[in-house]
Amino acid sequence: MTQFTADRLLLFGATGDLARRKLLPSLCALCADGLLPEDLTIIGTARSELDDGEFRQMARAALEKFLPAQRRGSMATFLNRLSYQTLDATTIEGFDALAEKVNASGKADGGLAIFLSTAPSLFGPTIAGLQHAGMTGENVRMCLEKPLGTDLESSAAINDAVAAAFPEDRIFRIDHYLGKETVQNLLALRFANILFEPIWNSNVIEHVQITVAETVGLEGRVSFYDDAGALRDMVQNHMLQLLALVAMEPPTSFDATAVRDEKVKVLRALRPAKASETVTGQYRAGAVEGQAVPGYDEELGKASDTETFAAIKAHVDNWRWKGVPFYLRTGKRMPERVTEIFVQFRCVPHSIFEGRSNTAAAGLQPNSLLIEIQPEENITLSLMAKVPGLDEGGVRLREVPLQIAMPDAFAEAERRIAYERLLLDLIKGDQTLFVRRDEVEAQWHWIDAIRAAWEADGVTPKTYTAGSWGPSAAIALAERDGVSWHE
Known part of the structure; x- marks a missing residue:
């Protein structure tokens, strides 16, 4: 593996929504905290006809809108790092001029990190243009933003095109959920505390729920979302990455190879999900949230069979998780915005309090662990405890939450955008929080099988009212196993 710290960062799609909302604010915040290499220059490129000054003005407007004032630091210092080159990636001619711009600082022998945030249809032409202009050498690494295809075949085609110019150890595939603090804290919770690992298995855990709920609808993503749907947009990447982190075996170390080796084992152990x-x-x-909203068909302007909600009962067929269902649920126009992992432990095998307390009335509750990822970052462990007082019945028990509110526990730490961690790792060359090709393909293999089962069985989306938790069939999916969704 070629190790280097990049001294140039090339942003494709630099005038797009992702760049304005996330990439430029993240880079500015890193600059303000002194985390970027001092000599790092940032070159933006897109079809928009801008010069350096106009690009900096656009970046300034984006920072003032999307980055809190206290995180901007010396914004002028950051803006001075920026330059811009207009490029139509569908034609090869403009790439020579782009290479000249990238190398204008006289650092052609330094390290170059490329962030590709464009339509997947442009990946192939862009790679060909970079090869033509000599920007794919050993001192260059490539970062890809999703979506990486719409199925295994199209994903493999994209990966093949990138692999023609870059080896796997210089390809960085982003899943921005892996940059979130609480997601990384899941690894710390499991592998930095001896308390959990001995019980993190089917002997003690009854089931796991992963919920990613959104209150928004299409939000200007009409054409993309109707081609994708909830399964491809959320389950294939974010949710399966969360599942892999929950279910993975302890890696030998916290490095890219060890962590991703264990994740891919989980993804390959997923049992094909039946349509039922x-x-x-x-x-x-x-x-x-008290506001009337239209239906998906009204927003889209036509009828569609695209799903905006999906619930799946998944199984990881290995020794640790045999018999433990993983319930996945995601949807748009839900009652609240929330991303969480809920771990339900089994009941105690025998209650010593039976018949001697008021426990029976309230029910002895099994322990649970709730890991909240957004909008708030919290970890809550629910335990049974004695209610204070003297009671004729003996002992009264009640569920008590032990809560760690991450913002309170680390009040001195700055709350960061997920892309800050990922961009810094891209610049430094650490692949640990990025997705490897065999992970992506294992995810698509599982998702494609679900879509094939839907097609074979003629499954079409059931309707649900915006502001609800999805179709009643989703409740039944869990309740027939005696499980209730955590809400």
Whole structure:
């Protein structure tokens, strides 16, 4: 593996929504904290006809809108790092001029990191243009933003095109959930505390729930979302990455190879989900957070079979997790925005308090662990405890939450954008929090099988009212196992 710290960062799609909302604010925040290499220059490129000054003005407007004032530091210092080159990536001619711009600082022998945030249809032409202009050498690494295809075949085609110019150890595939603090804290919780690992198995855990709920609808992503749907947009990447982190075996170390080796083992152990183990839905008009909202078909302007909700009962067929269901649920126009992992432990095998307390009335509750990822970052462990007082019945028990509110526990630490961690790792060359090709393909293999089962069985989305938790069939999916969704 070629190790180097990049002294140039090339942003494709530099005038797009992701760049304005996330990439430029993240880079500015890193600059303000003194975390970027002092000599790092940032070159933006897109079709928009801008010069350096106009690009800096656009960046300034984006920072003032999307980055809190206290995190901007010396914004002028950051803006001075920026330059811009207009490029139509569909034609090869402009890449020579781009290479000249990238190398204008006289650092042609230094390290170059490329962040590709464009439509997947441009990946192939862009790679060809970079090769033509000599920007794919050993001192260059490539970062790819999702979506990486719409199925295994198209994903493999994209990966083949990138692999023609870059070896795997210089390809960085982003899943921005892996940059979130609480997601990384899941690894710390499991592998930095002896308390959990001995019980992190089917002997003690009854089931796991992973929920990613959004209150928004299409939000200007009409054409993309109708081609993708909830399964491809959320389950294939973010949710399966969360599942892999929950279920993975302890890696030998916290490095890219060890961590990703264990994740891919989980993804390959996923049992193909039957159509009867899935629920698909599409929202209709309703109310979210007190505001009336239209249905998906109204927003889209036509009828569609695209799912805006998916619930799946998944199984990891290995020694540790045999018999433990993983319930996955994601949807748009849900009652609240939340991403969480809920771990339900088994009941105690025998209650010594039975018949001697008021426990029976309230029910002796099994322990649970709730890891909240967004909008708040919290970890809550629910335990049974004695209610203070003297009672004729003997002992009264009640569930008590032990809560760690991450913002309070680390009040002195700055709350960061997920892309800050990932961009810094890209510049430094650390692949640990990026997704390897065999992970992506294992994820698509599982997702494609679900879509094939839907097609074979003629499954179409069930409707649900915006502002609800999805179709009633999703409740039944869990309740027939005696499980209730955590809400």
